Amino acid sequence: MQDDAFQEDTVSVSERVAAEALIVDVGAFEGPLDLLLTLSRTQKVDLRQISILALAEQYLAFVEQAKRLRLELAADYLVMAAWLAFLKSRLLLPPDPTEEGPSGEELAAHLAFQLERLQAMREAAAKLMARDQLGRDFFARGITEDVQRVRRVTYTATLLDLMQGYARIRTRDDFRPFVMDRQHVMTMEQALERMRGLIGFAGDWTDIASYLPDGWDADPQRRRSTTAATFAASLELAKEGKIEIRQGEMFAPIQIRKKVPDE
């Protein structure tokens, strides 16, 4: 594939000129592969027919030139130069059967493939960018209508809710059980409060039934509640030493009187 008869000197003379032209804008290259691709164009042949050996020499001449001009080349250009020098030696020397690794031809073929592929990708990119483009050559809808998110709220209720609601209205009084109950229940605290006010007047033994509040004796439930509360309050007052309690016999009326201090 490589032309072994190619004279190094003839290449370097003609290509050095090209290299000098290129060297001015070394910064414009996107890396060594790009530079190689550009150099390959000077061979004026199809990339498939390119002489990698000649290309390697062009590249090395370019790097040589850059050194002479004291241009600082990025490290990867120098790495490529070293690799191409190695490739060149492999291509020029007869293959050493004891040496391991790929042959010079294989390496050269891969480099040719890389160049061809890069070139192909560049052409593809150009074709892509030459296509009609959205917002430049063809257009999307100018007036868009967003999909409105409508939140629909549905209401629900169960039969139980309904019945309870109705019960709540119809039995508004019944329906506050604690309030209702309190109307028929006297707590010990209430009885105590009441008796503390009254006990000061109870010098004589008095049936505790007479301490029951008015209107609490008609309804049996109320009577029971208030009796119990009043009795409990009496015990509490006795414990405090405020009153004395006595009961003549079982089921006889319970009587209380104010305890006279220090009697």
Next chain:
Amino acid sequence: MSNDAKPKNDSLFEAPPMGEQERMVEAILFATADPVTVTELTGRMPHGCDPAEALAHLRKRYEGRGVNIVKIGDAWAIRTAGDLGFLMQKETVETRKLSRAAIETLAIVAYHQPVTRAEIEEIRGVSVSRGTVDQLIELEWIRFGRRRMTPGRPVTFVVTQGFLDHFGLENARDLPGLKELRSAGLLDSRPQPGAGALGEAEDDEDDNQTELFED
């Protein structure tokens, strides 16, 4: 890529054929962010075009289609056909518990139908807001019944078939009476939220919340 087969319309002297002009108007109306006036169309189309005529053709072409050519002020635009507006909406349904006022009002209508607003208010002991009644009507759970033949001829409310369906009742007379409510334990204890008979209702609410979370 530009279709080279299409006639180039850059001649200063010959206007493109009307079919082409129609295409142009179509493309411009489609892509422009605002409605376009005939003057603007004239300015943007090749020399010698008659956008007004092209518009008339285009308008006819879009008659009965999913989008129509409509005039907005003195400008033109392509808009979704009125009857397809529903496609531009994405509905999400959220289920909420009916408010206490609404439940009570509904219950009164159910137990006392036909009932006037004044009667509902008397039973509830508070005035009934317009919104509550509207909501129940919208839910199609109550509807207007006959007018009461009393002074002022007030309108009455009755429950609907939808109501019966929702609550699984054959008719409103199947609703349990107070005694039954009491024996079912519904009247005994409603101490505070979170106890007794409320339990079931709460489970329900819980359910709804779960659904909300899952969405």
Next chain:
Amino acid sequence: MSNDAKPKNDSLFEAPPMGEQERMVEAILFATADPVTVTELTGRMPHGCDPAEALAHLRKRYEGRGVNIVKIGDAWAIRTAGDLGFLMQKETVETRKLSRAAIETLAIVAYHQPVTRAEIEEIRGVSVSRGTVDQLIELEWIRFGRRRMTPGRPVTFVVTQGFLDHFGLENARDLPGLKELRSAGLLDSRPQPGAGALGEAEDDEDDNQTELFED
């Protein structure tokens, strides 16, 4: 706003006639600038509709018109006809000029997808800057694909629906010259002879960078 004269299409059993379905697809596609998938159409149209068939009808209807129904990946959109771009100077969106590196990287992703960063770098012979990839991702022309099941599990890049839409491609197989490139073997991944270990190390690096991107 719903036109009551039109049949209500909320029956679970009867789909609207195909003509109506076509109108609906038309309205939905006209309403948005973004491509709409058949799945989305199905979701927005009444039960029982066949948007794919409606689309086929609609596509035919708009052939040769000022706007066309185009397929982009697995989605559909309406776009102005390519030959009418000259009318739309006003609508032209000024886009930031892409660098040569970005254009080449984009082409490599499109033609070689899914492709790793290391592979892009091998093809271009130069490292790919973070900014280049970021810019293409920001344009929503490329996105991360699946990780490659090789050591280091490097992330891959693929082109997006937005890329196809922008360049008027129905799918990535329609890329210009793709067949020729493939048959010429230029899309094969051909490792550098005798350079195994290097490749792996590169993949590793790629992986780390990817994770940076994803965070």
